[in-house]
Amino acid sequence: MMSDQNQDIKYLFEPQAVAVIGAARDPNKIGNIILHNILSGGYKGQVFPVNPQGGEILNLKTYRSIEEVNDPVDVASIVIPARFVFDAVQSCARKKVRYLTIISSGFSEIGNNEEEKRIVSYAQEHNMRVLGPNIFGIYSAKASLNATFGSSAITPGKVAIITQSGALGVAMIGKTGVENIGLSAIVSVGNKTDVDEADLLEYLVNDENTKIVLMYIEGVREGEKLIRAVKKATQKIPVMVIKSGRSERGAVAAASHTGSLAGSDEIFEAIMKQCGVLRAESVEEAFNWCKFLANAPSPSGENTVIITNGGGIGVMATDACEKYGVRLYDDPATLKEIFSPITPDFGSTKNPVDLTGQASSSHYHSALDEALRNNNIHSVIALYGETAVFDGENLSSMVEENDRKYKAGGKPLVFSIFGGEKVENCIRTLRKTNAAVYGDVYE
Amino acid sequence: MMSDQNQDIKYLFEPQAVAVIGAARDPNKIGNIILHNILSGGYKGQVFPVNPQGGEILNLKTYRSIEEVNDPVDVASIVIPARFVFDAVQSCARKKVRYLTIISSGFSEIGNNEEEKRIVSYAQEHNMRVLGPNIFGIYSAKASLNATFGSSAITPGKVAIITQSGALGVAMIGKTGVENIGLSAIVSVGNKTDVDEADLLEYLVNDENTKIVLMYIEGVREGEKLIRAVKKATQKIPVMVIKSGRSERGAVAAASHTGSLAGSDEIFEAIMKQCGVLRAESVEEAFNWCKFLANAPSPSGENTVIITNGGGIGVMATDACEKYGVRLYDDPATLKEIFSPITPDFGSTKNPVDLTGQASSSHYHSALDEALRNNNIHSVIALYGETAVFDGENLSSMVEENDRKYKAGGKPLVFSIFGGEKVENCIRTLRKTNAAVYGDVYE
Incomplete structure (x- = not known):
């Protein structure tokens, strides 16, 4: 049975409760950094660390399984090795989690397409949506939620960033700090096996804090869906795109990076222009524009x-x-x-x-x-x-x-x-x- | 009688003696700043301030006229109002000066073409060559000569800059300090009524200190001469060009700035490519290249x-x-x-x-x-x-x-x-x- 694909994207940006599956004690582990960032970022909802060893992590009671949590959970952040992810997703389904943000890598970006498909099909059949895999997480100013493994200090502001590269996104978070660019959201879409830029735009154009959206795109899967979403978005706010994989060699590099097809740059350029999108060549150029457009009358x-x-x-x-x-x-x-x-x-x-x-x-x-x-x-x-x-x-x-x-x-x-x-x-x-x-x- | 146009450009970059016609006591005046920069820059040759009032300026004996100087003078830096320049040029001719660097503005850039033509024709007839008018002067690392009204602290190095805009050149001097870019020379050509980029390139390609030449060009007068010089230069060292006045409006702005015709950008671009010239869009881009090329193996x-x-x-x-x-x-x-x-x-x-x-x-x-x-x-x-x-x-x-x-x-x-x-x-x-x-x- 296919479930409702239009489950409200609000749950992803404004969850009442989040779980971290793979919460870790070691402060160098991503499962610890994410939990730490959620707690230090001032998130107001409930936080449930999950680790089979139980006990306490960062002074929070830790659950052996997400199914042991009594309260409802909107978002599960999954930070465990790829081979354990499917089991965790099954637990989430039983727990009726709404959104899975799968940080773990080791899927289609290294050719492991089957496992990725299996996970997302299962999730969709059980009414869950998937952000990722192969991402750094999500930051949402509205919920004061920093569920990323980037910097713990993100300044809230008016610029929303959607990035297909996790590493670049983490570096961008750092750079926004230096440049004093405040963020309303920064979201990593990684292999975007389910949730993509179009879904996120749907939320962001209606978010009163977001004054401009910057997208870093390597490849597009559902072109028509993106065009519809972008056209709608640019009627309300400026949308800026850095599209890499423009050159032939760049396209090959993009394919081995997030497993996506870059397509003809000329076509992309023409379509984006029609949609009223600003196109930046480099991150520096994009940030300069963002800073200006977020603040200027x-x-x-x-x-x-x-x-x-x-x-x-x-x-x-x-x-x-x-x-x-x-x-x-x-x-x-x-x-x-x-x-x-x-x-x-x-x-x-x-x-x-x-x-x-x-x-x-x-x-x-x-x-x-x-x-x-x-x-x-x-x-x-x-x-x-x-x-x-x-x-x-x-x-x-x-x-x-x-x-x-x-x-x-x-x-x-x-x-x-x-x-x-x-x-x-x-x-x-x-x-x-x-x-x-x-x-x-x-x- | 037309004189020898190929008078050795070495006298401009390595003069044995320079005069400053219009040397001033007031430290805010350009006639003072240039004299100060020459003295504090460590120039080894002789320096003769000229001012009708005589006396001493910056502890140097000052001559009422350049004709009172007994020793030969290679370069006269002229820093007096436009209407007095022709008289000074006549004195220089009698003194047998080789190069005139005319800092003064008020000539073809404001439509005063006649006076500019009169001066340069007279100079050429009397075996003198003219840099300018409407320039900030010249810096030459080889002679430790800073005869500019820019910063008094220029770091000697491997990058030579030729600029058609004086103001931009002065700001560039400042920026090279910040970026730690050492200069072998920086020369302002202004209205380039006589000495132009091609003449300067002739010297710079044979200067063992110069590893790269950056030119800021708004308009070209003698196209074929420039092409010949650039072709020859790029066989020995990298030449980089920032050509402004590329857009239609930009060309109009360039015309009212240094009185030059910008011409078709496509043609310029194609010719420069054939000549092996690197083209930069912005000063920032050019400086990044210069810094890299001057230092990299x-x-x-x-x-x-x-x-x-x-x-x-x-x-x-x-x-x-x-x-x-x-x-x-x-x-x-x-x-x-x-x-x-x-x-x-x-x-x-x-x-x-x-x-x-x-x-x-x-x-x-x-x-x-x-x-x-x-x-x-x-x-x-x-x-x-x-x-x-x-x-x-x-x-x-x-x-x-x-x-x-x-x-x-x-x-x-x-x-x-x-x-x-x-x-x-x-x-x-x-x-x-x-x-x-x-x-x-x-x-």
């Missing part, structure tokens, strides 16, 4: 103005705008009216507006104030290349103050600053805030 | 191996290799023989070699030792994605030690490491060294 129109103190960086930013489809505001008369009082004769009031190398922080303040006030300008890109005359000690406060003013005024503002030690320190300091400041015009 | 062949602890980053690196034309070594039998003793069963000995998330620094050491020893492998890309089991405290030393071993062994090695705070600290520390370590697989 939405522009009320497409007119963008570049304000710079150097022609060269202005030209490069103009190239970058054309590459990414950013429309530059192009009304010379209005621009002249707005900016000529603050631009020297040898500068330019055309877009990019060039305040020239003589600009100090007060020139930037004036120009940015004017741009904020003017209703014809909908968003601003401010560039700064280090000069000898600029009052470097005011750089950070100038950036921060304008960032605050623009956010209050509901207008997007991005800073790109470039130069030596002082500029680097400024970027480092401001990365810890939510200010949109980057080190290169292409970021 | 040349590979003895094209066989590259990727060693990773995560499938996802391995797939992304494979994509990046295909994008940049890096050939991955593809002999499964040999790879298996080399790497199977150090790769777990659920890893992969195919290229990318996946040591799996269980890899510690000693696994990396073993794998990199094997790859260094094996003559079929000509270069190595090592990737590390943060994991809970890796001994993070050994990361920096592992990278450094292998960097040293590979340099000694004459094999290129690049590290790309990705993760949280520990990884970031490691990148920050190692940036100060010459180790090839980056934060993203696309760098």
